[in-house]
Amino acid sequence: xxDTLQRLLVKLKRRSRFDAxxxxxxxxxxxxxxxxxxxxxxxRQGERADFTCVLLEGFAYRQKIVGDGGRQIIALQVxxxxxxxxxxxxxxxxxxxxxxxxxxxxxxxRVDLLDIAARCPAIAHAFWLDTLVDGSIAWEWIANIxxxxxxxxxxxxxxxCAVRLEVVNAASGDSDTLPMTQEQIGDALGLTxxxxxxxxxxxxxxxxxxxxxxxxxxLDAVRLRSVADFQxxxxxxxxxxx
Amino acid sequence: xxDTLQRLLVKLKRRSRFDAxxxxxxxxxxxxxxxxxxxxxxxRQGERADFTCVLLEGFAYRQKIVGDGGRQIIALQVxxxxxxxxxxxxxxxxxxxxxxxxxxxxxxxRVDLLDIAARCPAIAHAFWLDTLVDGSIAWEWIANIxxxxxxxxxxxxxxxCAVRLEVVNAASGDSDTLPMTQEQIGDALGLTxxxxxxxxxxxxxxxxxxxxxxxxxxLDAVRLRSVADFQxxxxxxxxxxx
DNA sequence: CGTAACCTTGAGTAATGTCAAGACTGGTGG
DNA sequence: CCACCAGTCTTGACATTACTCAAGGTTACG
Numbered sequence: 001x002x003d004t005l006q007r008l009l010v011k012l013k014r015r016s017r018f019d020a021x022x023x024x025x026x027x028x029x030x031x032x033x034x035x036x037x038x039x040x041x042x043x044r045q046g047e048r049a050d051f052t053c054v055l056l057e058g059f060a061y062r063q064k065i066v067g068d069g070g071r072q073i074i075a076l077q078v079x080x081x082x083x084x085x086x087x088x089x090x091x092x093x094x095x096x097x098x099x100x101x102x103x104x105x106x107x108x109x110r111v112d113l114l115d116i117a118a119r120c121p122a123i124a125h126a127f128w129l130d131t132l133v134d135g136s137i138a139w140e141w142i143a144n145i146x147x148x149x150x151x152x153x154x155x156x157x158x159x160x161c162a163v164r165l166e167v168v169n170a171a172s173g174d175s176d177t178l179p180m181t182q183e184q185i186g187d188a189l190g191l192t193x194x195x196x197x198x199x200x201x202x203x204x205x206x207x208x209x210x211x212x213x214x215x216x217x218x219l220d221a222v223r224l225r226s227v228a229d230f231q232x233x234x235x236x237x238x239x240x241x242x
Numbered sequence: 243x244x245d246t247l248q249r250l251l252v253k254l255k256r257r258s259r260f261d262a263x264x265x266x267x268x269x270x271x272x273x274x275x276x277x278x279x280x281x282x283x284x285x286r287q288g289e290r291a292d293f294t295c296v297l298l299e300g301f302a303y304r305q306k307i308v309g310d311g312g313r314q315i316i317a318l319q320v321x322x323x324x325x326x327x328x329x330x331x332x333x334x335x336x337x338x339x340x341x342x343x344x345x346x347x348x349x350x351x352r353v354d355l356l357d358i359a360a361r362c363p364a365i366a367h368a369f370w371l372d373t374l375v376d377g378s379i380a381w382e383w384i385a386n387i388x389x390x391x392x393x394x395x396x397x398x399x400x401x402x403c404a405v406r407l408e409v410v411n412a413a414s415g416d417s418d419t420l421p422m423t424q425e426q427i428g429d430a431l432g433l434t435x436x437x438x439x440x441x442x443x444x445x446x447x448x449x450x451x452x453x454x455x456x457x458x459x460x461l462d463a464v465r466l467r468s469v470a471d472f473q474x475x476x477x478x479x480x481x482x483x484x
Numbered sequence: 485c486g487t488a489a490c491c492t493t494g495a496g497t498a499a500t501g502t503c504a505a506g507a508c509t510g511g512t513g514g
Numbered sequence: 515c516c517a518c519c520a521g522t523c524t525t526g527a528c529a530t531t532a533c534t535c536a537a538g539g540t541t542a543c544g
Contacts (some may be wrong), residue, residue: 064385067394067471072385086374094378094476117370118363125359128370132328135373136336138380143306143314145388146432150500152309181522190388192501197524214509214522229309234336392532423490437532439492456490456541491540501530508523514516 004106005029008054010171011080015133015240016126025120029113031106042083042097042105049087051107055079058103059178063187064095073188075138076100076161076178078168085131088113101179133236140234145190148229153189154199155228158209162218163232177215203227246348247271250296252413253322257375257481258368267362271355273348284325284339284347291329293349297321300345301420305429306337315430317380318342318403318420320410327373330355343421375478382476387432390471395431396441397470400451404460405474419457445469 005027012018018026033056036042042060043049055077062075062083074095077083087093088110117124137160144156161178169175182200183193191199200216203209208224210217218224225231247269254260260268275298278284284302285291297319304317304325316337319325329335330352359366379402386398403420411417424442425435433441442458445451450466452459460466467473 062381064381064389066385066389070389072389074381074384086377089371089374090378090478090481092475094478095381114367117367121360121363121366124363124366124370125356128359128366128373129331131370131373131377132331135328135377135380136332138377138384139304139306139316139337141384142316142380142387143308145384146429147306147308147312147314183522193523194502194525195500198500201524233334236332236336425490434533435491436493436534440532443492485544487542487544489540489542492538494536496534498533499531502528503526505526506524509521510519511521512517512519514518 003027004033004056005031005054007056007080007171008082008106012123012126012130014167015129015236016122017240018122018126022120022122025116026123029108029116031108033104033106035102035104036099038099038101040099042099043087043093045093045096047093048091049084049093050110052082052084052088052110052113053097053105053107055081055083056104056106059100059176060097060103061100061184061188062095062097071187072190073184074141075134076164076188078164079172079176080168082127082130085127086134100184136234136236150189150191150195151199151202152228153191154185154196155203155208155224156230157185157189158203158216158218159221159225159228159230159232160235162221163235163237167237179215245269246275246298247273247296249298249322249413250324250348254365254368254372256409257371257478258364259482260364260368264362264364267358268365271350271358273350275346275348277344277346278341280341280343282341284341285329285335287335287338289335290333291326291335292352294324294326294330294352294355295339295347295349297323297325298346298348301342301418302339302345303342303426303430304337304339313429314432315426316383317376318406318430320406321414321418322410324369324372327369328376342426371481378476378478392431392433392437393441393444394470395433396427396438397445397450397466398472399427399431400445400458400460401463401467401470401472401474402477404463405477405479409479421457 009023009026042053057079060077060083061073063071063073065071083097117127144153148156165176165178182196186193186196204211208220210219251265251268284295299321302319302325303315305313305315307313325339359369386395390398407418407420424438428435428438446453450462450469452461
């Protein structure tokens with residue numbers, strides 16, 4: 001169907017302006033839809049990636065395995081994200097992408113993506129901006145992991161997830177929630193699962209969050225943000241208005 | 243003079259192919275040359291950046307200040323890098339860029355850069371790739387800070403700097419070296435300067451590096467890389483051949 | 485030759501990791 | 515419907531890494 005890629009279009013339009021021809025070209029991209037179970041790989045480190053995947057439903061994360069076997073989650077991806085721009089354009093994947101939940105995605109051949117970028121400057125610009133924002137998020141993660149203590153780090157991640165999910169949920173009408181295990185949270189923050197557990201308990205005792213049936217609910221977003229030193233500027237959500 | 247932007251061209255051509263028109267357009271970009279003393283700002287967090295700066299000589303770094311006053315260096319920039327793509331296209335700078343050494347740079351108005359990207363798909367693609375590589379480096383830094391201990395982290399940074407400097411020095415014929423203080427190294431690695439000092443001593447005792455007059459010399463690159471768990475794939479230096 | 489910035493080192497402290505055991509949860513098959 | 519099982523969560527005791535504070539040494543530069 002023609003509106004499968006709508007989600008990608010909606011996302012890109014949050015930061016770029018398209019004319020009718022651009023929109024038609026984007027929605028006209030060839031693709032195949034695939035579904036994946038939790039834990040399955042979209043791409044493995046070291047592989048050649050000839051497709052770009054647009055996440056339609058569900059969540060994914062990027063990860064690197066370091067020498068001693070440790071894992072670091074380096075990014076989270078939500079529906080609408082084009083998760084394989086990086087690995088696809090850089091050809092040899094320098095990290096893996098894995099499904100966090102069950103996902104559906106649209107796979108677009110690299111050549112078609114490059115072709116549309118060459119023909120439609122506005123679309124090329126939109127993808128470029130998207131990449132810049134991903135970089136901006138990565139830099140914030142560096143600051144988060146490098147210079148904040150465990151409690152702030154965790155609070156910051158919770159704030160980021162809340163904001164990004166809000167945007168996605170608003171776009172889709174759903175109200176998804178991110179079902180990460182404490183081990184995964186730890187791997188995203190450079191902490192051990194045990195310590196994540198303790199910090200969650202701390203945040204809960206402070207009345208900032210609640211935990212029910214393995215999902216985390218933010219009770220006091222204002223205070224959580226101040227604990228986390230969280231400012232959403234780095235997500236560049238309102239680029240059109242700047 | 244017309245070859246001031248040569249350095250940028252050389253860098254982009256490492257990863258993209260241009261025809262004569264593309265090269266002429268790039269070299270024809272309007273710019274003004276500026277010099278900056280060590281420690282001076284190219285852009286400050288929160289400011290609006292209307293220029294993109296191409297580093298011609300010297301080094302710079304990007305940094306974020308977190309809530310409690312701590313500083314995290316999130317990226318290093320070497321000659322040839324277009325250091326303000328991010329802040330310039332995202333309009334409001336979400337981090338600062340500061341001169342590490344005395345630098346000279348070419349400032350290109352944002353509108354001209356956007357214009358050339360819209361007119362020359364190959365150039366737009368080259369900038370996009372460049373941004374992707376910056377993101378790839380950021381992700382490696384996340385893994386480095388999040389999942390390696392202090393000694394590995396430091397060794398990894400030294401390996402990265404060595405490789406990147408080698409590329410730049412080969413391009414320019416110089417043999418620059420990165421004069422970071424131990425405090426700056428610590429801020430790049432999420433460590434305190436005191437601990438950086440101890441880890442340097444450790445690496446020196448192991449015969450991996452030597453220190454003379456405040457510069458670090460790598461004595462055993464092979465062993466240092468293995469200590470660091472360093473693989474240069476994430477720098478994507480050989481993209482044309484992949 | 486004096487000064488400021490930087491480096492070096494030691495001693496004590498705080499944050500986070502490690503190991504291990506038990507409790508909970510959700511799904512599966514009998 | 516129940517029992518079981520694997521995966522996850524929770525907690526405690528202890529180990530280790532990295533941080534803090536502080537003092538003295540070194541280097542570059544005016």
